[in-house]
Amino acid sequence: xxxxxxxxxxxxxxxxxxxxxxxxxxxxxxxxxxxxxxxxxxxxxxxxxxxxxxxxxxxxxxxxxxxxxxxxxxxxxxxxxxxxxxxxxxxxxxxxxxxxxxxxxxxxxxxxxxxxxxxxxxxxxxxxxxxxxxxxxxxxxxxxxxxxxxxxxxxxxxxxxxxxxxxxxxxxxxxxxxxxxxxxxxxxxxxxxxxxxxxxxxxxxxxxxxxxxxxxxxxxxxxxxxxxxxxxxxxxxxxxxxxxxxxxxxxxxxxxxxxxxxxxxxxxxxxxxxxxxxxxxxxxxxxxxxxxxxxxxxxxxxxxxxxxxxxxxxxxxxxxxxxxxxxxxxxxxxxxxxxxxxxxxxxxxxxxxxxxxxxxxxxxxxxxxxxxxxxxxxxxxxxxxxxxxxxxxxxxxxxxxxxxxxxxxxxxxxxxxxxxxxxxxxxxxxxxxxxxxxxxxxxxxxxxxxxxxxxxxxxxxxxxxxxxxxxxxxxxxxxxxxxxxxxxxxxxxxxxxxxxxxxxxxxxxxxxxxxxxxxxxxxxxxxxxxxxxxxxxxxxxxxxxxxxxxxxxxxxxxxxxxxxxxxxxxxxxxxxxxxxxxxxxxxxxxxxxxxxxxxxxxxxx
Amino acid sequence: xxxxxxxxxxxxxxxxxxxxxxxxxxxxxxxxxxxxxxxxxxxxxxxxxxxxxxxxxxxxxxxxxxxxxxxxxxxxxxxxxxxxxxxxxxxxxxxxxxxxxxxxxxxxxxxxxxxxxxxxxxxxxxxxxxxxxxxxxxxxxxxxxxxxxxxxxxxxxxxxxxxxxxxxxxxxxxxxxxxxxxxxxxxxxxxxxxxxxxxxxxxxxxxxxxxxxxxxxxxxxxxxxxxxxxxxxxxxxxxxxxxxxxxxxxxxxxxxxxxxxxxxxxxxxxxxxxxxxxxxxxx
Numbered sequence: 108x109x110x111x112x113x114x115x116x117x118x119x120x121x122x123x124x125x126x127x128x129x130x131x132x133x134x135x136x137x138x139x140x141x142x143x144x145x146x147x148x149x150x151x152x153x154x155x156x157x158x159x160x161x162x163x164x165x166x167x168x169x170x171x172x173x174x175x176x177x178x179x180x181x182x183x184x185x186x187x188x189x190x191x192x193x194x195x196x197x198x199x200x201x202x203x204x205x206x207x208x209x210x211x212x213x214x215x216x217x218x219x220x221x222x223x224x225x226x227x228x229x230x231x232x233x234x235x236x237x238x239x240x241x242x243x244x245x246x247x248x249x250x251x252x253x254x255x256x257x258x259x260x261x262x263x264x265x266x267x268x269x270x271x272x273x274x275x276x277x278x279x280x281x282x283x284x285x286x287x288x289x290x291x292x293x294x295x296x297x298x299x300x301x302x303x304x305x306x307x308x309x310x311x312x313x314x315x316x317x318x319x320x321x322x323x324x325x326x327x328x329x330x331x332x333x334x335x336x337x338x339x340x341x342x343x344x345x346x347x348x349x350x351x352x353x354x355x356x357x358x359x360x361x362x363x364x365x366x367x368x369x370x371x372x373x374x375x376x377x378x379x380x381x382x383x384x385x386x387x388x389x390x391x392x393x394x395x396x397x398x399x400x401x402x403x404x405x406x407x408x409x410x411x412x413x414x415x416x417x418x419x420x421x422x423x424x425x426x427x428x429x430x431x432x433x434x435x436x437x438x439x440x441x442x443x444x445x446x447x448x449x450x451x452x453x454x455x456x457x458x459x460x461x462x463x464x465x466x467x468x469x470x471x472x473x474x475x476x477x478x479x480x481x482x483x484x485x486x487x488x489x490x491x492x493x494x495x496x497x498x499x500x501x502x503x504x505x506x507x508x509x510x511x512x513x514x515x516x517x518x519x520x521x522x523x524x525x526x527x528x529x530x531x532x533x534x535x536x537x538x539x540x541x542x543x544x545x546x547x548x549x550x551x552x553x554x555x556x557x558x559x560x561x562x563x564x565x566x567x568x569x570x571x572x573x574x575x576x577x578x579x580x581x582x583x584x585x586x587x588x589x590x591x592x593x594x595x596x597x598x599x600x601x602x603x604x605x606x607x608x609x610x611x612x613x614x615x616x617x618x619x620x621x622x623x624x625x626x627x628x629x630x631x632x633x634x635x636x637x638x639x640x641x642x643x644x645x646x647x648x649x650x651x652x653x654x655x656x657x658x659x660x661x662x663x664x665x666x667x668x669x670x671x672x673x674x675x676x677x678x679x680x681x682x683x684x685x686x687x688x689x690x691x692x693x694x695x696x697x698x699x700x701x702x703x704x705x706x707x708x709x710x711x712x
Numbered sequence: 713x714x715x716x717x718x719x720x721x722x723x724x725x726x727x728x729x730x731x732x733x734x735x736x737x738x739x740x741x742x743x744x745x746x747x748x749x750x751x752x753x754x755x756x757x758x759x760x761x762x763x764x765x766x767x768x769x770x771x772x773x774x775x776x777x778x779x780x781x782x783x784x785x786x787x788x789x790x791x792x793x794x795x796x797x798x799x800x801x802x803x804x805x806x807x808x809x810x811x812x813x814x815x816x817x818x819x820x821x822x823x824x825x826x827x828x829x830x831x832x833x834x835x836x837x838x839x840x841x842x843x844x845x846x847x848x849x850x851x852x853x854x855x856x857x858x859x860x861x862x863x864x865x866x867x868x869x870x871x872x873x874x875x876x877x878x879x880x881x882x883x884x885x886x887x888x889x890x891x892x893x894x895x896x897x898x899x900x901x902x903x904x905x906x907x908x909x910x911x912x913x914x915x916x917x918x919x920x921x922x923x924x925x926x927x928x929x930x931x932x933x934x935x936x937x938x939x940x941x942x943x944x945x946x947x948x949x950x951x952x953x954x955x956x957x958x959x960x961x962x963x964x965x966x967x968x969x970x971x972x973x974x975x976x977x978x979x980x981x982x983x984x985x986x987x988x989x990x991x992x993x994x995x
Contacts, residue, residue: 117831126776129975147788147798148788148792148798148842148846149846150796151790151791151796151797151798152790153790153791155790155791155796155884156791156793156794158794188771193792206865206866209867210860210865212854212856212857212917212920212922212923213853214869214874214877214878214881214920214921215874216871216874217869217871217874220868221861221867221868221870222866222868223866223870224871239874239878239881240878242795242882243793245795245881245882249881253849253854253855254854254855256849256850257854259988262846264730264843264846287835287839287841290876299722311728314798315788315791316791317789317793318790350738350740350765350766350767350768350771351763351765351767352767352768352769353767355771356792356793357793365751416892427730432730436730437730461882462794462795465794466793466794469794469814470769470793470812470814471767483730483899501897556743560894561765578779578780579783580779580780580783580784581779584779591728592728596730620781620782623783624783624784625784627786627835627836628786628835628836628837629784629786629836629837630778630783630784630785630786631778631781631783631784631785632784632785635972702979709902
C-alpha cells in the first residue's frame with residue numbers, strides 16, 4: 108500500500124514563476140481555494156533572471172506608441188505564425204498589468220516627470236520596456252511573491268509533479284513528491300494551471316537552470332493535451348562564453364538597448380552587413396544614427412544590434428564560422444565605447460546595468476566599463492508549448508490551463524525581448540480568472556487510485572532497477588549533446604533524423620538508470636525523473652523541426668534556408684497518439700480579422 | 713535574401729564546435745574538496761578529488777562531483793549567476809554563494825571545504841530547512857500605497873526616490889545574513905528576532921516612496937530589532953553588497969528610539985497626533 112498525503116484545492120497552479128504567481132493571485136482574488144506547487148523555493152524561479160524589462164505600450168517615453176504598434180511588432184517578430192488573438196490581448200492588456208504591479212509595490216525607473224521609464228529593445232519600434240536597472244525580473248517576482256503571501260494561497264515549495272490526473276475527460280489534479288523527504292503528495296483540483304516555464308535543459312549551452320526540463324509541456328502532453336510550435340526555440344544571441352564554467356549565462360539585451368555594439372575580431376560592426384528587408388525601413392544606416400536612437404532621438408532609427416534575437420544570433424554564428432570570431436569562439440559586445448560619447452560613462456553603465464557589471468567582474472574578471480565582453484548564443488526560451496485558447500488559456504484538455512513560457516501562441520516563430528514578462532502577467536491573470544471560473548462550475552473530482560499507484564511505482568523504479576545501470580547524469584548529458592549538436596541553431600533533415608534515433612536509444616537508457624541513496628533530497632533521483640519529460644519535449648522539438656521545411660524565426664534549416672509562404676499559415680501540432688507514439692499534424696492558422704490585418708499592413712511601412 | 717547564410721553541412725554547427733574547442737584549451741588541475749555529507753545534522757566531512765579548470769566556481773566543482781561520484785549529493789541551486797540566492801553554503805568556513813565563489817580565489821594547496829548553513833535545521837548534505845524565513849515575511853505589515861497621484865490611477869515618483877531604495881530591493885534572499893547573525897546562529901532567537909534579511913525588507917517598505925504604513929511598533933515589539941548589536945557580520949557576507957547595518961538597521965533603530973525613548977518627540981506626538989510617515993529615509 109502506497110502512502111501519500113492528499114490535499115484539496117479548487118485551483119492548483121504548477122510553477123511559481125511570474126506566470127504561476129500572477130495566475131494564483133487572480134484565482135485567489137475570485138474566492139476559490141488555490142494551491143501553488145513549485146520545484147524550488149519561492150522566489151527562485153527563472154523570472155528572477157529576466158533583466159531587460161517588461162514590454163507594455165504605456166507611451167510614457169514616446170507617445171506615438173500604442174497597443175496597435177505593440178501588436179504589429181509582436182506579429183512581425185513572430186513572423187506571422189503567432190496566435191493573433193493572444194498578440195492582440197497581450198498588447199492591449201500589458202499596460203494595465205504593469206501599472207497594477209506598481210500598485211502592489213514594484214518600483215520601476217522613472218521619466219523626468221516621474222512616470223514609468225521605458226527603454227529600447229530589439230524589435231520594438233518605440234522605447235517600450237518598463238524596467239529597473241537590469242534586474243526587472245527580480246523586482247517582478249518579488250512583488251508578486253510578496254503580494255501573493257497575503258492572499259491566502261497555499262504554497263507547496265520544493266514539490267515536483269510526476270503526473271497529471273484525469274477524471275474521465277476532465278482534469279482532476281496532480282500527483283507529486285516533495286524534494287525534502289521524497290514523500291508522495293496527491294493534489295485533487297477541479298482546475299489545474301501549468302506554468303512551468305521552459306525546456307532549456309534539453310541543450311548543453313543554456314541560460315536555464317536545472318528546473319527547466321519541460322515538465323509542464325510533458326505533463327500536459329501525457330494528459331492528452333496538444334503541443335504546438337515546438338520547433339521554435341530561441342537562442343539568445345548574447346550568453347557568456349568565457350570561462351567555460353559560465354558558458355550560457357545570459358547577458359541582457361539591455362546592454363544593446365543602452366548603446367552596446369557587436370563587433371567581430373577585426374573591430375567591425377558586422378550587424379550593418381545584413382539587415383532583413385522587412386526591418387530595413389526602421390533600421391539605422393549609420394553608426395551615428397544608431398547611437399542617437401539609443402539616446403532617445405525620436406527621429407533616429409534603431410541600430411541593427413536591436414534587430415530580433417533570431418537574426419542577431421545567426422549573424423554571430425556566421426562571424427564565428429567564417430573565422431572572424433573572438434578568441435573564445437564568440438564575438439565582442441562592447442558598452443565601454445560609450446565613454447567616447449558620454450561624460451561619467453562608467454558610472455552610467457554601473458547604474459543602468461549593475462548586475463551585468465557585477466556578473467562579469469566576479470565571474471570573468473572583466474570590467475565592462477573598460478573592456479568588451481565576449482558573448483555567443485545560448486538556448487534561452489521556447490516559443491512553442493501547450494496549445495491554448497487565446498482568451499481563456501485552456502488547453503485541449505478540459506480544466507487544464509497553461510500560461511507563460513510553457514504555453515504556445517503569443518510569440519509565433521520568435522519572441523521579442525520584454526514580451527515574456529508581459530506575457531506572464533497578461534496570460535497569468537487570464538489563466539487565473541478563467542480557471543477559477545471553470546473550477547466553480549465543476550462538481551468535485553474523482554481520482555483513479557490505480558493511476559496514482561502506477562505513477563508512484565514508475566517514480567520509484569530508479570531505486571529498484573538492476574544494479575550496474577547508468578547514472579541519470581550521463582543520460583542527461585548525452586541528451587543535451589544530441590539536441591545541441593543535431594537540433595540546435597542550424598538544422599538539417601539528416602541531423603534531426605539522427606537525433607530521433609539517438610533519442611530512442613536514450614529513452615531505453617533512461618528507463619534503466621539507477622540512483623544511489625534514498626528518497627530524501629536526492630538530486631540524482633530528481634534528475635532521473637526529469638529525464639522522461641526532457642525526452643518528450645526533445646522529440647516534439649525534433650519532429651516539429653523536421654516537418655517545417657523552411658527557415659522562420661528561431662528555426663533555421665540548412666537545407667531550406669528560405670522562408671516559404673506555404674508554411675506561413677500553419678502551426679505544427681504534436682500530441683500523444685492512441686498507441687502512445689507521438690503524432691504530428693499541421694493546423695491551419697485561423698484568418699486574421701480585417702481590423703487586425705489592417706494594423707499589420709499599416710505598420711509595415 | 714534576408715537570412716544570413718550560416719549553412720554548415722557538418723555534424724555539429726560551427727558555433728558549438730568553437731565552444732567545444734575551448735574546453736580543451738583551458739588550464740586543468742586536480743583539486744581536493746571536503747563536502748559535508750549526512751542527514752538531519754548527523755554526518756561528516758567527506759573527501760573528494762575532481763578535475764577543475766580556469767574560472768570554475770565552487771558550484772561547478774560540487775556539481776561535477778555530484779554527476780561523476782556522488783549522484784545523491786544534496787545541494788540547492790538555480791540560476792548559477794548570483795541572482796536567485798539558492799546555493800548558499802559555508803565555504804572554508806565563510807558564508808558565501810557557491811556560484812559566485814571562484815576556485816582561483818581560494819588557497820591552492822589546501823582542500824576546499826563546503827558545509828551547509830549553520831543557522832537553520834539541517835536536512836541533507838549541503839541543504840538546510842530555510843522555511844522559517846518564509847514564515848517570517850508575512851508577519852511584516854505589507855506594502856500600503858498612498859492614493860494614486862494622477863486621475864488615471866498612476867503615481868509620480870522621482871528617480872532619486874527609486875534609487876534610494878534600490879539597495880534594499882536588490883536582496884536575492886540567499887539568507888547568508890541570517891546564517892551569520894549571532895542572534896540566530898548562536899542564540900537561536902528565531903521566535904523573537906526576524907534577522908537582518910527582514911530588517912532590510914522592513915526598511916525597503918518603510919522607505920518605499922509610496923508606502924504609508926508605520927512599522928516602528930512591530931519592529932520593536934515583535935521583530936526584536938533591539939537584539940541587533942551592530943556587529944555588521946551581515947553586511948560583511950552580503951553577496952549583493954547591501955550595507956545592511958548602516959543603511960537599513962540603524963535608521964530603523966533610530967525610528968524606534970525616536971518613538972519610544974525621545975521625550976520631546978513623545979510630547980510633540982501627544983500634541984500633534986501620531987507622526988505621519990513621509991517617504992524620507994530618516995523619518
